[in-house]
Amino acid sequence: MSDQLIKVITKDEAFRAFAVDGTKLVQEAVSAHHASRIAAVVLGRALLATEILAQATLKGEERLGVKMDGKGPIGNVVTEADAHGAVRGYVTNPQLQPIVNDDDQLNIAGVVGNHGFFQVTKLAPYSKPYLGQSIIVSGEIGDDFTYYLTQSEQIPSVIGVGVTMNPDDTVASAGGFLVQALPGATDAQLDQLDADLKKMTPLATLLSEKKGPLAILDDLLGQDNYTSLDSVAIGLAAEPPKEAYAEMLKTLPSHEVQAMIDEDGGAEIVGRFSGKKHYFEAAELEKILKEILHRESQAEADATDEGQKSDSAKD
Template sequence: MADQLIKVITKDEAFRAFAVDGTTLVQEAAEAHETSRLASVVLGRALLATEILAQAALKGEERLNVKMSGRGPIGQIVTEADTHGAVRGYVSNPNIEPIVNDDNQLNVAGAVGNNGSFQVTKFAPYSNPYIGQSIMVSGEIGDDFTYYLTHSEQIPSVVGVGVTMNPDDTVKAAGGFLIQALPGATDEQLVELNNKLQKMPALSTLLGNKKGPLAILDAVLGDKNYHELQAMTIGLAAEPDKEAYAKQLATLPSSEIQAMIDEDGGAEVRGKFSGKKHQFTAHELDIILQGVLKREAEEDKQADDSSDEK
């Protein structure tokens, strides 16, 4: 079954909630970036939280970028998502060695760190980007998204994300949720929600249920205590094709392309977000180079003409 995100509102209209099962997309991201066991968990949590945030915060053709710099050994974590269910991301150190806590469990917070910045940039057509910032408070990812929404966006929220690995380092289960209080929520309702959150089973247990994301919502909000508003398929953002990367290479100065031909006999381009590699032979680079030389000659001519007019 395809990965799915579900949006609901409680019957008393006190909360809206989002739940996601993203097991497949996290496994695909781990394979694309060749991540270690620990990096797969960190990247997976970040992808899931970003996808949920995008569905909660964006509309139309908007998109967002999240950068987490906790100053831990995994380095920077960068993710992006849009309103159509596409998400992508990467970590600076995808090969990080295992770090475990006292319970011999993977130490996500130790890998991410909690002494740095959390930044969300929202992009909208025909307007300047909006940048929101907060601090990293735990390095567990979900807590850091919660803190950002509550303190920077001033929206009482709870974000939970989890990734469970198989013994062979493939992804067993990956999912998460976001719950946000609506203006009519009372103190009593907030306390009741907190009690349910304290008692809810582990996400890995809930995701083993055939109900998928609905199992998470039932555990947090109460069985059938909500109206479903939307269900959508989610997945990794499409990988740019080789032609798109060729166009990017064509923006470089001719001297740099010539150096790739002379010194390396070609070029390898690796997408930061996709992890996929594209090879360009010397012949392919030479074709790009001829176009760049033509462009540079036209620019020089225009500059000379402009100088003559003066």
Template sequence: MADQLIKVITKDEAFRAFAVDGTKLVQEAASAHETSRLATVVLGRALLATEILAQATLKGEERLNVKMAGRGPIGQIVTEADTKGAVRGYVSNPTIEPIVNDDNQLNVAGAVGNNGAFQVTKFAPYSNPYIGQSIMVSGEIGDDFTYYLTHSEQIPSVIGVGVTMNPDDTVKAAGGFLVQALPGASDAQLADLNEKLQNMPSLASLLGDKKGPLAILDAILGKENYSKLQAVTIGLAAEPDKEAYAKQLATLPSSEIQAMIDEDGGAEVRGKFSGKRHQFTAHELDIILQDVLKREAEEKEDDSSDSTK
């Protein structure tokens, strides 16, 4: 079964919530980027939180980009998502060595850092991008997304994301949730929600009962206390194919392409977001080079013509 995100509203209309089981998504991202155990957890949390944010704040053909720079050893974390369930991302240091806390658990905050910037850029057709910014407050990812929503978007929210690993460094479970208070929420309802969030089981145990996102919603909101609004299938966004990368190579100066042929006998292009590698032989590069040389000659001729007018 494909990974799924579910949107609901409580029957008393006090809260709306989103829950996601993204286990397969994170497994695929870890495989594509060949991430270490710690990098898998960091990237997985970021992908899940970004997809939840997209579903909560975007409409139609809009999409968003999230950049987190907490100045930790994992480097920058970059993710993108749209309203259709497609998400992608990468971390600067995918092979980061394990960092553990006093409980001998992976120290996500220590890897990410909390002394930097959190930026969200929203893109919409026929309009200029909107940029929202806040600070990194913990490096735990979920807390940083929560802070952004509360302070930059002015939406009282709680985001929680988690990735649990198997002993062999494969992904056991990955999921998350977002709960937002609606205008009608009372202080008593807010207090009750906070208590449930404090006492809820781990995301890994909830996802293990095969109910998927519904298990998370049941634990937070209570069974039969909400109405389903929408279900969205989520997955890694499609990456450009080899032909698209060939067109990008064709934008380089001929001298750079010639150097790839002479010095390396070819080239390897790796997509930042997908981790996929595309190999270009010397013959393939030479075909691209001929087109570039022709373009440069035409541009030189145009410049020469303009100078004589």
């Protein structure tokens, strides 16, 4: 069964909310990248927050990408999502060894860092990309998504995400939520939401109840205090087939592909988002090289023809 994200609106129409249980999704991503315990939490939180942001802001065939560069030892945290529930991502250093706080808890803020930027790129068919940027305020990820969303849309919002690990470094639970004020929300309702957030049950506890996203919504908004709007199945974006990587290789200069054949006897390509490896034998590269050489030869011939036409025009 796929992980689920649920969209609701409170019955007083003061807030809309999104909640997700993405335990399976995060475990698949952690396994694909062979992520360490602390990298798993960072990547998992980023994937969940990105998926929530996508569901809250995208429509149709729009897509968005998020890049966090906090100057911490985890490196860049990069994620992408579409409006249909597909998300993917990676961190620069997935095997980073755990760093803990004084209370022996994983130091997520410390490994992400808080001296850099948070960048969102939105892509829509037939439109120029939209680029939004803010500072990283904490490195805890949920706080940074909240800050960006509040700054970019000027709407009171809060995103919370959490990933809990088992002793064997598998994912015990992973989930999150977004609550966003609607135009009719009063100051009193905003104050009440703030109070409810402060006394909210930890996400790990809620998800352990096996009620999925409903457990989060019931605890935060109150059971029977909201109306469901939609439910979306979410999961990791599909890995491009080997043929897609072959097409990418065809864009390289011939001398680079020739070097792969002569020096390495083949080529190994690792999908940055999936961690999956694709190997090209020398014979496969020879076929690709033949197409590149034909393309380069044709381009050279076209350039010669253009030069001759130019000389004729001058005469």
